[in-house]
Structures are given as structure tokens and as C-alpha cells.
Amino acid sequence: xxxxxxxxxxxxxxxxxxxxxxxxxxxxxxxxxxxxxxxxxxxxxxxxxxxxxxxxxxxxxxxxxxxxxxxxxxxxxxxxxxxxxxxxxxxxxxxxxxxxxxxxxxxxxxxxxxxxxxxxxxxxxxxxxxxxxxxxxxxxxxxxxxxxxxxxxxxxxxxxxxxxxxxxxxxxxxxxxxxxxxxxxxxxxxxxxxxxxxxxxxxxxxxxxxxxxxxxxxxxxxxxxxxxxxxxxxxxxxxxxxxxxxxxxxxxxxxxxxxxxxxxxxxxxxxxxxxxxxxxxxxxxxxxxxxxxxxxxxxxxxxxxxxxxxxxxxxxxxxxxxxxxxxxxxxxxxxxxxxxxxxxxxxxxxxxxxxxxxxxxxxxxxxx
Numbered sequence: 287x288x289x290x291x292x293x294x295x296x297x298x299x300x301x302x303x304x305x306x307x308x309x310x311x312x313x314x315x316x317x318x319x320x321x322x323x324x325x326x327x328x329x330x331x332x333x334x335x336x337x338x339x340x341x342x343x344x345x346x347x348x349x350x351x352x353x354x355x356x357x358x359x360x361x362x363x364x365x366x367x368x369x370x371x372x373x374x375x376x377x378x379x380x381x382x383x384x385x386x387x388x389x390x391x392x393x394x395x396x397x398x399x400x401x402x403x404x405x406x407x408x409x410x411x412x413x414x415x416x417x418x419x420x421x422x423x424x425x426x427x428x429x430x431x432x433x434x435x436x437x438x439x440x441x442x443x444x445x446x447x448x449x450x451x452x453x454x455x456x457x458x459x460x461x462x463x464x465x466x467x468x469x470x471x472x473x474x475x476x477x478x479x480x481x482x483x484x485x486x487x488x489x490x491x492x493x494x495x496x497x498x499x500x501x502x503x504x505x506x507x508x509x510x511x512x513x514x515x516x517x518x519x520x521x522x523x524x525x526x527x528x529x530x531x532x533x534x535x536x537x538x539x540x541x542x543x544x545x546x547x548x549x550x551x552x553x554x555x556x557x558x559x560x561x562x563x564x565x566x567x568x569x570x571x572x573x574x575x576x577x578x579x580x581x582x583x584x585x586x587x588x589x590x591x592x593x594x595x596x597x598x599x600x601x602x603x604x605x606x607x608x609x610x611x612x613x614x615x616x617x618x619x620x621x622x623x624x625x626x627x628x629x630x631x632x633x634x635x636x637x638x639x640x641x642x643x644x645x646x647x648x649x650x651x652x653x654x
Contacts, residue, residue: 289335290654295320295328300337300357300651304381305480308341308356329355337361357381363646364412364424364461366405367470367638370394370444370497370547373401375408376639377418382480382647384636386417394429397447398456406460421463423650425642426453427470429498431516437467440515443522443534443541444498466645470494471518472509473641474631475502480644482632492631493520496577499541521545544597546577552594553580562590 291297298318303309315325332338333355340353357380365384367374371394376387388408392401412418430442437454439445458465475492478484484492484504492502499521503510510517521541522534529538530548542548553575557565564583569575583591611628618626631637 289337291337291651292331293328293653295324296332297652299328299332301648303338303355303357304647304651307381308354310354314355361422362418362420363643364409364421364463365639365642365646366424366426367473367635367642368392368394368401368405368426368428369470369638370429373404373408374635374639375405375412376636376643377412377421378640378643380647382640382643384640386412386415387636387639388412389635394445395447398451398453402457402460405457409461421461423464423466423646424457424461425473425645425647426457426465426467427473427638427642428453428467429470429500431514431519432467432469434468434511434515437465439467443532464646464650466649468509468511468642468645469500469502469515469518470638471500471502472511473502473645474637475504475509475641476644477633477637477639477641478631479504479507479641481640482637483629491518495544496546498547499545549577549580549594550575552597553583553591556590556594562588564588565590 291300295318299314302314302317311325311329314329315322318325320328329338333340337358338355339358341356342354359379361380363378363380363382365376365378371391372389373392374387374389376384378384388411390404390408392404394401409421413420426437428439428442428445428448430445430448431440432438433440436452438450438452439448441449453467454465471492471494474494475484475490478492484490488504488507490504492504494500494502501518501520503518522532522536522539524536524538525540526538526543530542531537532539532542553565554569556562557569557575560566562583564586565575565579565588568579568583572579580591580594584595614626614628615623633640
């Protein structure tokens with residue numbers, strides 16, 4: 287994709303078509319502040335660029351029927367969600383529908399070169415599947431703070447070797463297309479905003495509890511990154527003075543006490559000291575325990591696993607959704623929680639890759 291919208295009106299039209307699908311000129315006119323003649327001019331210019339195409343006749347609203355307009359069907363975006371222990375790569379069309387999605391286990395601590403070799407390998411598999419010939423743009427999420435304008439990770443606690451690595455520049459050269467980079471939880475928030483549970487709200491928090499803990503903040507429909515890109519990095523708020531050592535170098539961080547990694551570590555301690563026969567059996571079978579093992583053991587009624595979850599949950603709200611609500615409502619002022627739904631995300635592992643595709647489409651559907 288070489289063309290970009292020439293002005294804010296064209297950018298607005300492109301985003302409306304991305305978010306709402308094919309539409310008639312009349313329906314688009316209902317959503318933008320343009321005269322009919324000015325709208326016709328801008329749509330015709332977009333048609334000339336090839337960013338949009340005519341797509342059949344629209345329903346009649348009286349008078350001559352017009353053609354529907356849609357985004358060019360050949361546009362393809364790559365969404366990459368790099369987690370602490372795996373990589374997700376997906377290809378979407380211009381409306382951000384996922385056409386293909388691949389996942390591969392990968393330790394982010396192996397460093398950017400090894401991780402990006404895996405990303406490029408997965409992207410090549412998507413190409414080989416016939417879903418895409420080339421990418422018009424790529425969005426990348428990484429599990430750490432990002433200096434957003436430059437697309438560069440900054441001192442990410444669980445990503446040794448990534449500090450200052452030029453992610454955007456390096457992948458843009460390899461993929462041959464524009465690239466944007468952001469924190470992974472910000473992209474999860476954008477994914478849920480586009481196609482998930484947050485479709486109808488403009489202000490919300492998206493909390494991720496995984497190997498690390500993070501929070502995406504959306505205000506007025508836009509991600510709030512803060513001056514340095516570290517807004518929402520709640521995993522490194524101190525919850526236990528002089529508590530456990532954290533990967534960030536401090537002690538007592540929330541992430542050190544109740545992330546997926548912390549929960550797994552506590553479960554292995556409980557198994558080795560014989561406090562839970564259920565966890566002992568799982569450890570002997572697999573050689574290690576994960577947070578998923580603790581959740582499964584708790585669901586099976588294992589008291590030790592339930593205690594581990596509750597202990598951490600007192601700091602984070604609780605992993606079980608009903609208890610999250612209870613903790614938040616109990617500890618907050620009524621004015622703040624009077625109209626505060628607390629729900630699970632709808633998109634699961636697709637949230638990050640859809641958000642990554644939205645990130646790059648926001649960039650490309652903006653005036654150059």
C-alpha cells in the first residue's frame with residue numbers, strides 16, 4: 287500500500303469503512319460533517335487511490351441508487367503479539383477480520399534477533415498458505431514499556447537484551463512495509479475496543495494477568511500512553527514493602543507476588559513441601575507447574591491452590607471474576623463503582639493481534 291489519505295476527511299472515511307464495513311455514500315454522509323458535493327469529491331479521490339472500491343448497489347433511499355463503497359479487498363495487515371512465553375502472528379483484511387492466525391512457544395528472553403526470526407518464519411508460513419502475497423503494514427506488541435514515537439522498548443523488566451532495540455526500523459526493513467510498535471496490553475485494549483467487549487465504550491481499563499501484569503488505559507476512545515509510554519505499568523507498583531525481589535530490580539512489586547510466573551513458583555514450592563497432593567501429581571507428570579495448573583487444581587477443589595489464588599487475589603482483586611468485583615466494589619468509593627461493569631475480555635489470544643492490526647491501520651489511515 288503506497289497511498290495514504292490526503293486529509294482528515296479521507297482518513298475519517300477510511301476508518302468508518304474499516305470499523306463498519308461497506309457503506310453507501312449516503313450512509314457515510316450521515317456520519318461525517320461534509321456537504322454532499324464535498325463528500326462526493328473525497329470519495330472519488332479515495333477511489334482513484336485504490337484504497338477503496340465500489341462494491342455493488344446500495345439499498346434505495348429514494349432516487350437513483352448509488353454504489354456501496356468498501357476498503358480495497360486486497361489490503362492485508364500483519365498483527366504480531368510477542369508475549370513472555372509465546373508469539374502470535376495473524377494476517378487480517380482491511381476490516382481487521384482475522385484470515386489466518388499462528389502461535390509458537392518462544393521465550394522473549396532469548397532476545398530480539400531470535401524472536402524476530404520466529405516472527406518472520408510465521409509470517410512466511412502465512413504467505414505460503416496463500417492468504418497473503420505481501421503485507422501493507424504490520425503492528426507489533428511487546429511485553430514491556432515502549433517509547434511510542436520511535437517504536438523502541440525502554441528497559442523492559444522481563445525482556446533482557448531488548449532495551450533500545452530498534453524494533454520498528456528492523457522489522458520494517460525485513461517485512462518491506464510500515465511498522466508500528468506498542469506495549470502488548472495497549473494492543474489487547476485496542477483489540478477489545480475494535481471487536482470485543484469494549485466495542486460500545488470510550489473509557490475503560492484492560493488488565494492482563496499473565497507472566498507479567500499490565501493495564502491498557504483507554505480514555506475518550508484513545509489509548510493513553512503517558513509522556514514516556516509507561517502509563518498502565520501497574521505490575522511494578524509496590525504492594526509488599528521489602529517483599530520479593532522483582533525482575534525490574536525493586537522489591538515487593540505486584541508482578542513479583544501475583545503474576546502467572548509468581549503463582550507457578552508458589553505452586554511448585556507447595557508441591558515440593560507436600561502441601562498439596564494434587565499439585566504433587568501435576569508436578570511429577572509434567573516436571574513443572576504453570577498458572578493454568580493452579581487454576582485447574584483449584585477448579586478440582588484443591589484447597590492449597592485456592593489459597594494461593596486468594597493470597598495473590600487480595601493484592602490484585604482476585605482471578606475469579608466474581609471476587610474481582612467483590613474486592614473492587616468493597617474497596618472503592620460508591621461514586622466510582624456505581625456504573626462500573628467488570629467483565630472478561632471476549633477475544634482471548636486474538637485480542638493482541640487484532641489490536642496490532644488496528645494500530646497499523648490507524649497509522650496508515652491517517653494523513654501522511
